[in-house]
Amino acid sequence: xxxxxxxxxxxxxxxxxxxxxxxxxxxxxxxxxxxxxxxxxxxxxxxxxxxxxxxxxxxxxxxxxxxxxxxxxxxxxxxxxxxxxxxxxxxxxxxxxxxxxxxxxxxxxxxxxxxxxxxxxxxxxxxxxxxxxxxxxxxxxxxxxxxxxxxxxxxxxxxxxxxxxxxxxxxxxxxxxxxxxxxxxxxxxxxxxxxxxxxxxxxxxxxxxxxxxxxxxxxxxxxxxxxxxxxxxxxxxxxxxxxxxxxxxxxxxxxxxxxxxxxxxxxxxxxxxxxxxxxxxxxxxxxxxxxxxxxxxxxxxxxxxxxxxxxxxxxxxxxxxxxxxxxxxxxxxxxxxxxxxxxxxxxxxxxxxxxxxxxxxxxxxxxxxxxxxxxxxxxxxxxxxxxxxxxxxxxxxxxxxxxxxxxxxxxxxxxxxxxxxxxxxxxxxxxxxxxx
Numbered sequence: 003x004x005x006x007x008x009x010x011x012x013x014x015x016x017x018x019x020x021x022x023x024x025x026x027x028x029x030x031x032x033x034x035x036x037x038x039x040x041x042x043x044x045x046x047x048x049x050x051x052x053x054x055x056x057x058x059x060x061x062x063x064x065x066x067x068x069x070x071x072x073x074x075x076x077x078x079x080x081x082x083x084x085x086x087x088x089x090x091x092x093x094x095x096x097x098x099x100x101x102x103x104x105x106x107x108x109x110x111x112x113x114x115x116x117x118x119x120x121x122x123x124x125x126x127x128x129x130x131x132x133x134x135x136x137x138x139x140x141x142x143x144x145x146x147x148x149x150x151x152x153x154x155x156x157x158x159x160x161x162x163x164x165x166x167x168x169x170x171x172x173x174x175x176x177x178x179x180x181x182x183x184x185x186x187x188x189x190x191x192x193x194x195x196x197x198x199x200x201x202x203x204x205x206x207x208x209x210x211x212x213x214x215x216x217x218x219x220x221x222x223x224x225x226x227x228x229x230x231x232x233x234x235x236x237x238x239x240x241x242x243x244x245x246x247x248x249x250x251x252x253x254x255x256x257x258x259x260x261x262x263x264x265x266x267x268x269x270x271x272x273x274x275x276x277x278x279x280x281x282x283x284x285x286x287x288x289x290x291x292x293x294x295x296x297x298x299x300x301x302x303x304x305x306x307x308x309x310x311x312x313x314x315x316x317x318x319x320x321x322x323x324x325x326x327x328x329x330x331x332x333x334x335x336x337x338x339x340x341x342x343x344x345x346x347x348x349x350x351x352x353x354x355x356x357x358x359x360x361x362x363x364x365x366x367x368x369x370x371x372x373x374x375x376x377x378x379x380x381x382x383x384x385x386x387x388x389x390x391x392x393x394x395x396x397x398x399x400x401x402x403x404x405x406x407x408x409x410x411x412x413x414x415x416x417x418x419x420x421x422x423x424x425x426x427x428x429x430x431x432x433x434x435x436x437x438x
Contacts, residue, residue, distance in 0.1 A: 003010070003082075003085070004033065004034055004036045005031060005032065005033055006032050006033060006034045006357065006358060007032070007112060007357070008029075008032055008071040009397075010034075010356065011043065012270045013141055013144040013176070013358075014038065014058075014066055014144050015043075015226070015360040016148070016176075017148045017179070018019045018058050018067050018068050019058070019068065019150070023218070026050075027054065027174060028046050029043050029045055030044055030045065030078075031036055031078075032044070033088070033091070035089040035090070036437050038058075039056065039093055041057075041066060042057045042085045042089055043055060043056045044078070044081055044085060046078075050216075051076045052074070052075075052076070053074065053075050053076075053080070053081030054071060054072055054073065054081065055072040055084065055093055056070075056072070057070045057085065057088045057089055058092075058185055059092040062271075063147075064147055064213050066148050066204055070092065071085075072084040078198040081337055100338075110146075110147070110246045110344070111155055111157075112142075112147075112157050113231065114157075117158060118329070121173075122167070125221075125346055126162075126165045128319045129142070129346065133360050134363055135350055136358070136359035136363060137349075137351075137352075137354045137365075138145045138346060138353045138359075139353070140353055140356075141349050141352055141353035142169070142172060142349055145172050145176060146172070164299060166211055166212065167207065167209050167211075169340070169346060170273070172349070173271075173345045174194075174269055176352070176396040176397040177396075177398040178196055180397045181420075182200065183197065193205065194206075200416060200417050201265075201414060202263070202265075203266065203340075203417060204267065205269050206249070206250065206266070206267070207271075208250055209246070209270070209271045210243060210273060211273050214399070220438055222237055228411075233282075233317075235282070235284055235288070236285070236288065236315065237317045239289075240288055240289035241284075241315050241320055242286065243286050244289060244322045246270065247338075248329075251329070252334060254334065263410060264330055265336035265338055265409075265411050265412065266336050266412040267335075267338070268338045270338055270339065270340050271340075271342070272286075272340070272342035273345075274332075282342045282370065283342055286338070286340055287424065289315065289325075289326055290326045290327055290338060291325065291426045292313075292327075292405075292433070293308055293310070293311065293312060293429075294310050294312045296308050296309075302377075304376075305379045309430060312324040318374065327426075332406065332408070333410050335339070335407045336406055336411055336412055339404075340401070340402045341402070341420070348400070351365055351366060351367060351395055352395065354388050364388070366387055366388070367384075367385070367386050368383070368385070368386070371383075371384050372436045374436075374438065397400045398420045398421050401421040401422070402423075402424065403415075403418055403421045403423045404424045405425045407425065407426045407429075415435070421435055422435070423436075
């Protein structure tokens with residue numbers, strides 16, 4: 003038996019933990035036994051000196067399911083010894099999965115090639131074939147195996163046109179599970195109902211794909227001059243976001259029968275892989291609120307920001323109204339949850355933290371982060387080695403939540419801690435709260 007980081011346990015057995023009646027206490031340790039054939043979580047009860055555990059083993063489809071609990075012990079070493087014995091017993095038995103995990107057939111191979119190579123998504127090929135992505139491959143395979151709806155059709159979709167959406171779905175699943183939410187699917191496989199100690203809300207997953215949708219520009223512009231970059235952020239990308247958001251809003255309008263019982267969140271990922279990928283958050287901000295921002299420095303060097311109304315976004319022969327949250331019917335949407343951080347790179351970093359991969363991959367993460375110093379006029383650069391012992395990262399790091407000022411059912415900020423939150427106040431002031 004060996005100790006493992008929580009991120010590895012969540013990938014392997016996080017969902018199985020939610021199915022049985024939860025044992026009381028706080029999880030304080032996670033373990034793996036027999037090369038990952040069994041896992042366990044150690045819990046510390048509210049009363050002092052009481053430790054117990056949950057034990058998990060693989061079913062016939064290689065998914066983990068809960069197979070038992072260990073009785074309370076007065077010390078942590080005694081509880082760990084009980085967990086070791088329980089995992090050894092679990093390996094000798096044939097676990098019968100709960101109905102939520104039951105399914106016909108044997109384990110799925112998510113990387114077995116079942117379609118011609120030209121049809122496979124280029125990022126899937128990188129994931130499947132390059133050692134540099136072996137941490138992501140181990141992480142993604144573990145998370146996919148937990149999906150109770152996984153079948154051969156899902157595998158084929160994951161390898162081809164659905165790769166970007168499925169990867170974004172996995173990142174969301176991991177981030178929300180990390181926050182303690184239980185996810186239940188609606189009738190649409192890309193919809194979730196999320197409930198947990200922090201609250202409850204509905205989530206609809208959307209992507210702006212690497213291939214433009216119908217009606218969008220055929221290819222993004224070159225951003226090799228300041229003028230071209232400005233046009234990209236103020237016109238091209240807002241129209242790309244609009245194509246996705248408006249299509250979803252129109253479908254929802256046709257199906258709307260009664261007001262939502264709770265907050266509704268659109269979870270949008272930018273998968274365009276543009277040359278200025280991290281800059282597209284500003285383009286979404288502009289389109290959602292319909293407000294452009296100008297800034298200057300006062301006599302003391304402090305930044306002063308003013309807002310002005312943005313009327314339209316124009317690209318080639320397409321003109322769209324700015325201000326998505328102001329559109330008819332958009333008041334049913336509580337917020338837009340957004341990522342442009344690249345789900346595959348995210349999974350690769352988290353895979354390193356979880357101990358997946360060949361062991362020979364060295365990852366460097368660099369980019370821009372919010373500068374929280376008073377008077378800062380822009381972001382500051384950072385560069386970290388992911389393999390360093392003190393490197394930490396959460397699944398929700400890098401996510402932005404844009405709150406709808408007209409929402410019929412607002413989303414409380416505490417529902418999504420650790421994310422950056424943004425508001426438009428009274429139509430004239432922008433407020434953001436970002437984690438350190």
